[in-house]
Amino acid sequence: MYCERLKEFRLEQKLLQRDFAKILNISEITYTHYESEYYIMPLKYLINICDYFELSLDYIFGFKDINDDYSFKSTSEKIAGERLKNWRKEKHITQEKLASVLNTNRSVLANYERGRTLISTPFLYTICKKYKISADYLLGRIDDSK
DSSP: OOHHHHHHHHHHTTOOHHHHHHHHTSOHHHHHHHHTTSSOOOHHHHHHHHHHHTOOHHHHTTSOSSOOOOOOOOOOHHHHHHHHHHHHHHTTOOHHHHHHHHTSOHHHHHHHHTTSSOOOHHHHHHHHHHHTOOHHHHTTSOSOOO
């Protein structure tokens, strides 16, 4: 999903896994598990890395081959929830249908859309890849949905 791109970037910067772990304030072994895809990295950590290095989530996810020079805004659960809900309604996708695509239930999506919790990394990735929408846009980091 994102691990190869993250590893490539880390190596290009001549940084160690412990350097990324320190940035995220987690243990080196935890970061190693994320980078090796043993565990899924929480979105908040991906956002922290992207903010620290001024990277696009779309670039890290592999949706773009170059890192655009955006001026990224802060991510908030409320904005991300509103964008997810508005996008879903514009596409005429019900919560039930999207929940089915994501193999979850409608209440999970409702919590995302209400801004109670930030969408999970695999759900965000799946939505963006399947429906060709920017992860940075859905999270409110940029204003262009392309």
